[in-house]
Amino acid sequence: AQKVTQAQTEISVVEKEDVTLDCVYETRDTTYYLFWYKQPPSGELVFLIRRNSFDEQNEISGRYSWNFQKSTSSFNFTITASQVVDSAVYFCALSEAQNTGKLIFGQGTTLQVKP
Amino acid sequence: NAGVTQTPKFRVLKTGQSMTLLCAQDMNHEYMYWYRQDPGMGLRLIHYSVGEGTTAKGEVPDGYNVSRLKKQNFLLGLESAAPSQTSVYFCAAGPSGLPNTEAFFGQGTRLTVV
Numbered sequence: 582a583q584k585v586t587q588a589q590t591e592i593s594v595v596e597k598e599d600v601t602l603d604c605v606y607e608t609r610d611t612t613y614y615l616f617w618y619k620q621p622p623s624g625e626l627v628f629l630i631r632r633n634s635f636d637e638q639n640e641i642s643g644r645y646s647w648n649f650q651k652s653t654s655s656f657n658f659t660i661t662a663s664q665v666v667d668s669a670v671y672f673c674a675l676s677e678a679q680n681t682g683k684l685i686f687g688q689g690t691t692l693q694v695k696p
Numbered sequence: 697n698a699g700v701t702q703t704p705k706f707r708v709l710k711t712g713q714s715m716t717l718l719c720a721q722d723m724n725h726e727y728m729y730w731y732r733q734d735p736g737m738g739l740r741l742i743h744y745s746v747g748e749g750t751t752a753k754g755e756v757p758d759g760y761n762v763s764r765l766k767k768q769n770f771l772l773g774l775e776s777a778a779p780s781q782t783s784v785y786f787c788a789a790g791p792s793g794l795p796n797t798e799a800f801f802g803q804g805t806r807l808t809v810v
Contacts, residue, residue, distance in 0.1 A: 585738075587738075590736070624784070625801065625803050625804065626786065628800075628801075672739070674739075681744065681746065682727045682729070682744075682790045682792070683729070683741055684731075684739070684741070685741075688736055689736075
């Protein structure tokens with residue numbers, strides 16, 4: 582069965598600190614896709630990144646970076662120099678490889694960035 | 697370009713009442729999904745559709761029905777609401793079933809069943 586685990590329920594940091602959000606997944610598929618979404622206090626879901634199982638290169642987008650390691654089934658998300666606007670719930674998700682586009686979400690990590 | 701629009705945004709129901717949530721997309725996407733979000737559980741798939749006239753069950757389909765009579769609309773129905781259906785509901789639409797395409801989410805519907 583496919584599963585996504587975000588063991589960190591809540592994280593609190595002070596502005597400008599770096600923070601890493603952990604995501605561990607389980608799947609039997611050899612082809613799969615991993616996602617990160619941000620849910621700010623306003624409630625909408627904001628797509629951050631998609632990564633397929635064949636691309637293990639780390640990715641950086643501004644203050645955001647992602648570390649994908651198939652050996653440990655992890656897809657961790659790091660925010661460098663955090664800002665108050667980064668305060669949100671962050672979800673990691675896994676997509677099946679059966680062409681349905683269904684997403685399996687982790688439980689979410691609530692990040693609070695204090696000024 | 698509105699993307700995915702959910703109606704209504706908020707609703708309070710009494711136990712046993714029925715209602716329909718509407719999801720409308722203007723992106724001509726084939727695939728549409730209904731998820732529910734509960735505290736500490738992330739989002740879970742209720743039902744989905746891979747094209748007009750088709751529907752399929754997701755992870756938590758009990759107590760819900762769906763219809764996709766028109767490509768742009770995906771309706772989620774609660775025939776007899778229960779307090780356990782208190783949740784935030786999200787609709788999403790994607791251009792195809794290929795896993796390498798992102799789904800576009802609506803803004804959510806907060807439903808409270810009392």
